Amino acid sequence: MRASRSSTTIFSLCSVLLISFSLEASSSSIQDNFVQCLTNHSYPSHPISEVISLPNNASFKSVLQSKVRNLRFMTPSTPKPLVIVAAKNESHVQHTVLCAKSVGLEIRIRSGGHDFEGVSYVSRKPFIVLDMFNLRSIDIDIANETAWVQSGATLGEIYYGIANKSKNHAFPGGVCPTLGAGGHFTGGGYGNLMRKFGLSVDNIVDAKIVDAKGTIIDRESMGEDLFWAIRGGGASSFGVILSWKIKLVKIPSTVTVFRVERTLEQGATDIVLQWKKVADKLHEDLFVRLVIQLVNGSKEGDEKTIKASFIALFLGQSKSLLNLLKQSFPKLGLQRKDCIEMSWVESILYWADFPNGTAPEVLLNKNPNEIIFFKLKSDYVKEIIPRDGLEAIWKKMIEGGGVRMQWNPYGGKMSEILESETPFPHRKGNAFKIQYSVGWREDGSKTTTNWYLDLIKEFHKSMTLFVSKDPREAFLNYRDLDIGTSSTGKYKEGRVYGTKYFKGNFDRLVKVKTMVDPDNFFRNEQSIPTSP
Ligand SMILES: Cc1cc2nc3c(=O)[nH]c(=O)nc-3n(C[C@H](O)[C@H](O)[C@H](O)COP(=O)(O)OP(=O)(O)OC[C@H]3O[C@@H](n4cnc5c(N)ncnc54)[C@H](O)[C@@H]3O)c2cc1C
Ligand SMILES: *[C@@H]1O[C@H](CO)[C@@H](O)[C@H](O)[C@H]1NC(C)=O
Numbered sequence: 001m002r003a004s005r006s007s008t009t010i011f012s013l014c015s016v017l018l019i020s021f022s023l024e025a026s027s028s029s030i031q032d033n034f035v036q037c038l039t040n041h042s043y044p045s046h047p048i049s050e051v052i053s054l055p056n057n058a059s060f061k062s063v064l065q066s067k068v069r070n071l072r073f074m075t076p077s078t079p080k081p082l083v084i085v086a087a088k089n090e091s092h093v094q095h096t097v098l099c100a101k102s103v104g105l106e107i108r109i110r111s112g113g114h115d116f117e118g119v120s121y122v123s124r125k126p127f128i129v130l131d132m133f134n135l136r137s138i139d140i141d142i143a144n145e146t147a148w149v150q151s152g153a154t155l156g157e158i159y160y161g162i163a164n165k166s167k168n169h170a171f172p173g174g175v176c177p178t179l180g181a182g183g184h185f186t187g188g189g190y191g192n193l194m195r196k197f198g199l200s201v202d203n204i205v206d207a208k209i210v211d212a213k214g215t216i217i218d219r220e221s222m223g224e225d226l227f228w229a230i231r232g233g234g235a236s237s238f239g240v241i242l243s244w245k246i247k248l249v250k251i252p253s254t255v256t257v258f259r260v261e262r263t264l265e266q267g268a269t270d271i272v273l274q275w276k277k278v279a280d281k282l283h284e285d286l287f288v289r290l291v292i293q294l295v296n297g298s299k300e301g302d303e304k305t306i307k308a309s310f311i312a313l314f315l316g317q318s319k320s321l322l323n324l325l326k327q328s329f330p331k332l333g334l335q336r337k338d339c340i341e342m343s344w345v346e347s348i349l350y351w352a353d354f355p356n357g358t359a360p361e362v363l364l365n366k367n368p369n370e371i372i373f374f375k376l377k378s379d380y381v382k383e384i385i386p387r388d389g390l391e392a393i394w395k396k397m398i399e400g401g402g403v404r405m406q407w408n409p410y411g412g413k414m415s416e417i418l419e420s421e422t423p424f425p426h427r428k429g430n431a432f433k434i435q436y437s438v439g440w441r442e443d444g445s446k447t448t449t450n451w452y453l454d455l456i457k458e459f460h461k462s463m464t465l466f467v468s469k470d471p472r473e474a475f476l477n478y479r480d481l482d483i484g485t486s487s488t489g490k491y492k493e494g495r496v497y498g499t500k501y502f503k504g505n506f507d508r509l510v511k512v513k514t515m516v517d518p519d520n521f522f523r524n525e526q527s528i529p530t531s532p
């Protein structure tokens with residue numbers, strides 16, 4: 001029986017709960033060699049000792065936990081790094097790469113720490129964590145409509161910084177303010193400006209990285225192949241991103257948001273059917289996300305029902321929005337009172353579920369208010385799901401006990417960009433992306449965890465008929481180790497998950513990888529392999 005638990009909504013939790021865990025003191029000669037190597041190489045002006053934490057140091061636990069975003073990877077049995085280097089200067093990054101390589105330790109690079117599978121701070125092999133959170137400067141040039149942002153900057157800091165300088169500029173990226181620029185951008189980076197401006201990677205014009213030789217290179221010195229690969233292919237296979245140069249986009253000073261919610265009893269099925277027909281064809285100034293979840297019926301004792309929430313951002317005023325929806329999405333029945341006009345930065349707070357009236361300075365908080373246990377998966381939908389299909393999905397949701405879905409429409413600018421332009425391949429022909437999630441608070445025991453993991457796996461399986469096939473596509477930023485992993489770094493294993501994340505771009509990524517990191521130093525469970 002499934003229905004005995006219920007999943008927790010996770011994406012209002014963009015907002016640190018510290019749970020204690022014990023550490024086994026680990027020391028080994030490899031760790032000593034690594035630290036000695038760093039000490040030998042560090043510059044007197046930037047002493048490395050200040051940025052190193054070892055497991056027996058008082059700071060180790062808090063540094064490690066400060067960027068854990070999923071309680072599944074904060075348990076006593078979660079493997080811990082031998083050393084954490086929280087770099088404060090580029091030279092620390094270079095020396096960490098060189099020393100890890102020379103002593104034969106795996107490196108995990110962490111910026112915001114939101115990796116869904118904890119890949120940025122957990123490994124089954126002896127490893128160190130290179131933390132980027134101290135490297136977080138943001139340098140915005142409104143006249144040139146560009147900015148240099150370091151990897152450790154959060155989206156909230158970047159958005160706040162832009163809004164503090166201009167009412168008419170923005171940057172297209174994720175809706176959760178605590179995401180790190182390092183990991184988020186290199187995995188694609190999508191948000192509610194995607195239909196108008198594309199992904200974060202479509203708006204990146206330069207980058208500085210430390211390569212496998214420990215050298216700092218930029219777009220000019222790295223060449224277009226590597227610059228292509230890090231914009232969507234996952235930089236953790238290629239090097240360490242120090243900073244990105246982003247291109248700002250122009251937006252009106254007033255935007256409009258709404259959230260309209262309907263249960264099955266209130267006609268949700270008809271509205272969802274129309275959403276599916278029109279969401280990717282609507283005017284590109286409009287993004288309407290659909291969240292579908294299991295809720296209580298309206299009266300006590302009612303059966304559980306499905307609630308569909310339509311959450312929108314429109315780049316304009318409510319009057320034009322109402323006209324537009326009256327013509328293209330009448331079933332929603334949008335009214336003037338549903339629409340709220342505000343500035344772009346306020347719309348970020350609205351989308352991140354902060355209460356009305358919250359000051360934008362909250363975006364400068366780098367840590368969420370709470371973290372929970374969770375698991376996510378993704379899918380892409382290209383064809384219409386018929387009414388009986390939808391009804392079968394509702395039935396499965398009600399019987400299954402609470403997998404939540406978020407449907408994010410594509411189209412607009414996303415369809416104009418060729419699949420091969422960046423490693424992110426899910427462009428024209430995709431109507432929307434599905435995000436599946438389960439979240440829980442009760443405990444991290446194997447029994448509870450497996451119950452939720454099985455629940456989401458089974459639900460994902462039940463959707464096979466409606467989603468992309470050969471390959472069944474997946475989104476890199478929604479990392480999912482169920483779709484394949486490689487412990488050996490072999491091409492054959494890598495191809496399994498590689499074609500799902502990158503389709504035809506996988507082979508070019510392999511070529512770039514073989515060229516820039518032939519020894520496969522930068523690796524993880526789902527990194528790009530070298531060619532066979
Ligand atoms: C609450 C929440 C909301 C989210 N919302 C969105 C969203 O709206 N849109 C979206 O696209 N995604 C979203 N995501 C997914 C998110 O984009 C990815 O998890 C992303 O990888 C996070 O980047 P990070 O720097 O915070 O994570 P990290 O865990 O630090 O890094 C993620 C990956 O990137 C690598 N990496 C990190 N920094 C560097 C670096 N400097 N150089 C090289 N490699 C590096 C890591 O090794 C790891 O493989 C969300 C995730 C969460 C948990
Ligand atoms: C560090 O330097 C010392 C003294 O020069 C040397 O003996 C040692 O081998 C070096 N260690 C490493 C790991 O480079």
Ligand SMILES: *[C@@H]1O[C@H](CO)[C@@H](O)[C@H](O)[C@H]1NC(C)=O
Pocket residue numbers: 054056057058
């Ligand atoms: C961390 O631990 C090492 C080795 O145990 C010690 O030499 C160093 O002084 C400690 N650093 C701090 C900041 O406590």
Ligand SMILES: *[C@@H]1O[C@H](CO)[C@@H](O)[C@H](O)[C@H]1NC(C)=O
Pocket residue numbers: 045046088089090091135
């Ligand atoms: C790193 O150190 C160099 C040399 O002192 C300096 O020029 C540079 O600005 C520093 N970088 C950061 C990010 O502090």
Ligand SMILES: *[C@@H]1O[C@H](CO)[C@@H](O)[C@H](O)[C@H]1NC(C)=O
Pocket residue numbers: 141143144
């Ligand atoms: C734009 O950037 C260029 C090169 O960095 C600089 O020379 C120029 O002065 C900048 N333009 C403005 C308007 O600031």
Ligand SMILES: *[C@@H]1O[C@H](CO)[C@@H](O)[C@H](O)[C@H]1NC(C)=O
Pocket residue numbers: 161164165
């Ligand atoms: C916002 O801009 C003002 C004026 O330019 C500046 O003084 C202030 O420091 C900025 N705030 C932040 C948090 O950067």
Ligand SMILES: *[C@@H]1O[C@H](CO)[C@@H](O)[C@H](O)[C@H]1NC(C)=O
Pocket residue numbers: 296
């Ligand atoms: C739904 O019902 C459960 C008990 O059946 C109750 O604990 C919970 O608070 C209710 N939730 C809402 C949103 O009404």
Ligand SMILES: *[C@@H]1O[C@H](CO)[C@@H](O)[C@H](O)[C@H]1NC(C)=O
Pocket residue numbers: 340356357
């Ligand atoms: C938000 O607050 C403002 C005033 O602070 C108020 O005018 C507005 O109606 C509120 N909006 C909502 C949706 O509650």
